[in-house]
Amino acid sequence: MVVVAPLQATPVEALMQxxxxxxxxxxxxxxxxxxxxxxxxxxxxxxxxxxxxxxVLPLTVPLDPTPALIxxxxxxxGAMFGGSISAILINAxxxxxxxxxxxxxxxxxxxxxxxxxxxxxxxxxxxxxxxxAIALVIISPIxxxxxxxxxxxxxxxxxxxGISLITIVAEGSVMKGIxxxxxxxxISTIGVAIMSASPRFTFGSLALYEGLNFVAALIxxxxxxxxxxxxxxxxxADEEVGVSGSIVDGIKTVFKYPKTTLKAGVLGMLIGAVxxxxxxxxxxxxxxxxxxxxxxxxxxxxxxxxxxxAPEGANNPTVSGSLIPTLSFGxxxxxxxxxxxxxxxxxxxxxxxxxxxxxLNITYAxxxxxxxxxxxxxxxxxxxxxxASGITKLDTDIIIPxxxxxxxxxxxxxxxxxxxAFGVLxxxxxxxxxxxxxxxxxxxxxxxxxxxxxxxxxxxxLQISSGEYTIFVSPQQPLSLxxxxxxxxxxxxxxxxxxxxxxxxxMR
Numbered sequence: 001m002v003v004v005a006p007l008q009a010t011p012v013e014a015l016m017q018x019x020x021x022x023x024x025x026x027x028x029x030x031x032x033x034x035x036x037x038x039x040x041x042x043x044x045x046x047x048x049x050x051x052x053x054x055x056v057l058p059l060t061v062p063l064d065p066t067p068a069l070i071x072x073x074x075x076x077x078g079a080m081f082g083g084s085i086s087a088i089l090i091n092a093x094x095x096x097x098x099x100x101x102x103x104x105x106x107x108x109x110x111x112x113x114x115x116x117x118x119x120x121x122x123x124x125x126x127x128x129x130x131x132x133a134i135a136l137v138i139i140s141p142i143x144x145x146x147x148x149x150x151x152x153x154x155x156x157x158x159x160x161x162g163i164s165l166i167t168i169v170a171e172g173s174v175m176k177g178i179x180x181x182x183x184x185x186x187i188s189t190i191g192v193a194i195m196s197a198s199p200r201f202t203f204g205s206l207a208l209y210e211g212l213n214f215v216a217a218l219i220x221x222x223x224x225x226x227x228x229x230x231x232x233x234x235x236x237a238d239e240e241v242g243v244s245g246s247i248v249d250g251i252k253t254v255f256k257y258p259k260t261t262l263k264a265g266v267l268g269m270l271i272g273a274v275x276x277x278x279x280x281x282x283x284x285x286x287x288x289x290x291x292x293x294x295x296x297x298x299x300x301x302x303x304x305x306x307x308x309x310a311p312e313g314a315n316n317p318t319v320s321g322s323l324i325p326t327l328s329f330g331x332x333x334x335x336x337x338x339x340x341x342x343x344x345x346x347x348x349x350x351x352x353x354x355x356x357x358x359x360l361n362i363t364y365a366x367x368x369x370x371x372x373x374x375x376x377x378x379x380x381x382x383x384x385x386x387x388a389s390g391i392t393k394l395d396t397d398i399i400i401p402x403x404x405x406x407x408x409x410x411x412x413x414x415x416x417x418x419x420x421a422f423g424v425l426x427x428x429x430x431x432x433x434x435x436x437x438x439x440x441x442x443x444x445x446x447x448x449x450x451x452x453x454x455x456x457x458x459x460x461x462l463q464i465s466s467g468e469y470t471i472f473v474s475p476q477q478p479l480s481l482x483x484x485x486x487x488x489x490x491x492x493x494x495x496x497x498x499x500x501x502x503x504x505x506x507m508r
Contacts, residue, residue, distance in 0.1 A: 031071070035075075039081060053336060076337075077374065081121065096279075101308055103287065103301055103307055117305075124313035136323065156472075160454065180444040184446060186447075210415070220431060243387075260313070263310075265317045271318065282317075294306055328356070345449065
């Protein structure tokens with residue numbers, strides 16, 4: 001049974017209730033199921049956590065918010081570790097974040113040390129994962145104080161900032177990122193206006209009065225589009241290697257390099273907390289930093305264990321770090337956290353003060369489940385190492401039609417509305433071609449998810465200011481002014497930065 005916190009619960013009381021909730025049945029069962037699903041999905045090249053989370057999202061409708069969010073987060077966390085299995089055994093990372101692991105994981109496996117490499121990945125990922133979860137709980141009082149400083153103007157500006165940051169850090173041109181985010185915002189305006197009873201872009205169809213369900217959009221853009229991409233891939237993975245070596249020696253190796261392990265965890269959590277960075281960025285940064293600092297005695301690219309510890313030690317802390325902007329401000333930094341944000345909204349919760357005041361116990365339960373989940377990753381990870389190659393042999397010709405069918409069923413089951421199922425098809429095709437032409441899918445999805453939040457807070461801010469737009473840039477509102485300046489710098493920086501550097505070089 002899920003424990004609901006009293007409205008005036010202190011942080012300590014909320015933490016105790018969160019621990020009780022995370023340890024209760026069936027919540028802990030949903031956590032275990034999510035981790036197992038995540039490990040399997042992460043081990044399948046081309047699948048990963050966003051696809052799994054998007055498929056499972058509509059199935060969480062009957063659940064209470066706490067177990068639903070714990071299930072989604074556990075899939076995310078499990079996939080971070082699962083991606084290393086195929087990366088090490090067949091040189092085909094199951095997730096983008098595991099790409100850095102292939103650089104030394106696969107060479108080590110080819111040298112007859114596959115068990116060592118898998119044990120290193122399991123230990124580094126889980127160890128740093130639950131250390132990062134502890135850090136989350138420790139810094140949560142500071143987060144609470146920061147979040148409570150924000151009002152409607154700040155949350156509107158944060159939504160705009162979130163889209164802006166994604167457009168900058170995502171691959172591709174800045175203009176394409178801005179177009180993607182703006183188009184997502186436009187899609188979110190379909191239906192009856194939030195602050196009035198006026199229908200918009202419904203073309204006289206009652207089925208569109210509630211707009212396109214953002215969960216259906218998430219399923220289409222991540223699950224369906226990813227299956228289209230997977231179906232046309234012709235790349236063949238390298239030859240699979242045998243699972244030999246020593247698990248115990250692999251575990252000892254991680255503790256032989258404590259500095260590498262802890263440094264990777266810190267980098268993973270800090271980079272994960274930056275909207276738009278994601279686990280791919282954190283793992284490659286951690287790998288590059290370790291290769292730089294250990295260049296004197298390293299043999300990176302040839303099976304150096306530190307080349308596995310660094311990226312795997314950064315991936316699960318990235319999960320904890322990414323929860324900070326997602327829960328605090330509704331700004332996800334990756335496809336997985338965008339789906340998680342969709343789950344938060346679908347279950348009637350609002351990122352920000354609500355999750356750090358009356359519903360603080362839900363937030364703490366989520367943090368505690370991340371800690372417990374990483375302990376379970378250790379147990380499951382060590383247990384499956386001898387049989388890990390079986391995960392990589394699952395036929396994608398079977399997986400693809402299953403995912404497509406589940407996508408349509410899940411979308412239709414949300415509101416028994418065929419427009420949602422049709423939206424999966426249309427947005428899935430759109431998402432596929434957006435990837436092909438280098439448009440940011442995450443920026444588009446954030447536009448859909450954050451659009452209603454931005455619109456509601458925009459009009460609420462104008463009501464507070466009696467229609468004065470200066471509320472967003474007034475010196476009397478320093479926080480709003482600061483965010484507005486930051487948005488301006490983020491948007492114009494890519495255009496003015498090169499010119500400014502060129503001008504400085506010309507002056508020298």
